[in-house]
Amino acid sequence: MERERRGLSSTSLIRSYNVVSVLQTLYREGACSRARLAKVTKMSPATITRIVSELLSQGIITEHGIGKSNGGRKPILLKLSYEKLFIIGIQIRRDQVALGLADLKGKLMRKTSYSPYSLEPDTLIRELVQELQNLMQNANVKKEHILGVGVAISGIVESERGILLQSVNLGWRDVPVAEMLEKYLDFPVVVENDANAAALAELWFGNPKNVANFLLLKTSTGVGAGIIYNRKLLTGPRGMAGEIGHIPLKKDGQPCRCGQQGCLETYLYFPDVLKRYQSETGKELKDWLELYTKVLNRDPVACQILEDLIEILSIAISLCGGLLDLDMVIISGIWANFKELLIERLERKFQTTLELSGLKKKISVHCSTLGEDSDLLGAVGLFTQKWFTPPI
Numbered sequence: 001m002e003r004e005r006r007g008l009s010s011t012s013l014i015r016s017y018n019v020v021s022v023l024q025t026l027y028r029e030g031a032c033s034r035a036r037l038a039k040v041t042k043m044s045p046a047t048i049t050r051i052v053s054e055l056l057s058q059g060i061i062t063e064h065g066i067g068k069s070n071g072g073r074k075p076i077l078l079k080l081s082y083e084k085l086f087i088i089g090i091q092i093r094r095d096q097v098a099l100g101l102a103d104l105k106g107k108l109m110r111k112t113s114y115s116p117y118s119l120e121p122d123t124l125i126r127e128l129v130q131e132l133q134n135l136m137q138n139a140n141v142k143k144e145h146i147l148g149v150g151v152a153i154s155g156i157v158e159s160e161r162g163i164l165l166q167s168v169n170l171g172w173r174d175v176p177v178a179e180m181l182e183k184y185l186d187f188p189v190v191v192e193n194d195a196n197a198a199a200l201a202e203l204w205f206g207n208p209k210n211v212a213n214f215l216l217l218k219t220s221t222g223v224g225a226g227i228i229y230n231r232k233l234l235t236g237p238r239g240m241a242g243e244i245g246h247i248p249l250k251k252d253g254q255p256c257r258c259g260q261q262g263c264l265e266t267y268l269y270f271p272d273v274l275k276r277y278q279s280e281t282g283k284e285l286k287d288w289l290e291l292y293t294k295v296l297n298r299d300p301v302a303c304q305i306l307e308d309l310i311e312i313l314s315i316a317i318s319l320c321g322g323l324l325d326l327d328m329v330i331i332s333g334i335w336a337n338f339k340e341l342l343i344e345r346l347e348r349k350f351q352t353t354l355e356l357s358g359l360k361k362k363i364s365v366h367c368s369t370l371g372e373d374s375d376l377l378g379a380v381g382l383f384t385q386k387w388f389t390p391p392i
């Protein structure tokens with residue numbers, strides 16, 4: 001909390017505590033009068049008038065028609081200009097760092113990506129800050145109109161303190177990512193695990209608009225699950241909720257790089273899958289499309305790989321579905337490309353398990369439609385969520 005409070009008390013207008021309260025109220029309530037703002041924020045009418053006139057002069061809010069009168073003069077309604085305030089989304093992975101500038105509706109105005117020069121935390125952060133400054137300059141966006149930064153990072157994250165506890169992908173341990181970025185940027189920074197960020201992106205910008213409980217299975221840099229429970233991110237006290245990749249689900253299954261056998265990750269993690277194909281056939285496949293084509297052409301090893309994947313995924317989904325009463329599972333990353341070869345057979349398999357175990361429920365499986373922007377949008381979404389959810 002200490003870190004967050006420091007961000008809020010920044011001298012910049014839109015990050016001062018009172019202004020944030022006004023912006024949060026307008027975001028939550030839509031159009032709203034000065035009197036209503038004063039009532040909700042518990043600030044004096046004089047303070048509200050001063051803040052509103054400053055925000056109006058900067059174009060951050062606009063006047064938006066006339067509201068209903070409670071006896072006296074009809075009040076002028078005020079509204080946020082969604083395209084005048086921005087959030088920066090950052091995605092950090094071993095092979096790629098991506099940056100995006102989005103408006104308050106989550107529309108990505110600009111984005112860029114690059115391969116990091118070094119994976120040493122300090123060097124990577126300094127390079128990132130440089131790239132970010134270039135992006136802001138090219139987009140011609142005033143620093144004062146940026147609310148903050150959301151970071152999606154591969155690994156276990158203690159989001160409250162903005163610390164990356166451990167990342168196998170980056171080889172990092174106990175890196176205070178938020179603090180390091182805030183030192184250079186003077187924006188509040190929120191950090192979250194990438195699967196959690198991608199799940200938030202689905203909640204905010206993707207398919208399951210009316211779904212309360214779902215799980216997103218991320219299959220790019222290893223396997224992680226982001227859980228949305230009751231339309232909120234479920235992280236657990238140590239940020240480890242959804243870390244299901246290395247729980248063995250199949251007795252005497254495929255050997256995994258963690259030293260165990262039958263882990264979900266070894267059936268989904270693509271480099272492992274390609275290695276398995278090569279060891280069983282002596283032939284090398286270069287990407288997912290080659291495996292996909294092999295399955296279409298009924299290549300027996302490729303078909304077996306997919307069959308095993310469906311079996312183990314079905315166990316994982318039945319387990320998580322029963323445990324969390326899920327409505328939906330979303331597959332993102334490389335395996336989302338196998339949509340028509342995967343979904344129907346998978347649904348049939350775990351649905352049979354659920355029925356036989358007496359659970360009268362249906363879980364639908366979808367592939368993510370957000371594509372490669374999913375993590376960036378997730379990073380934006382997680383900042384939006386933190387910023388506009390008032391502390392209880």
Ligand SMILES: [Zn+2]
Binds near residue numbers: 260263266
């Ligand atoms: Zn494992």
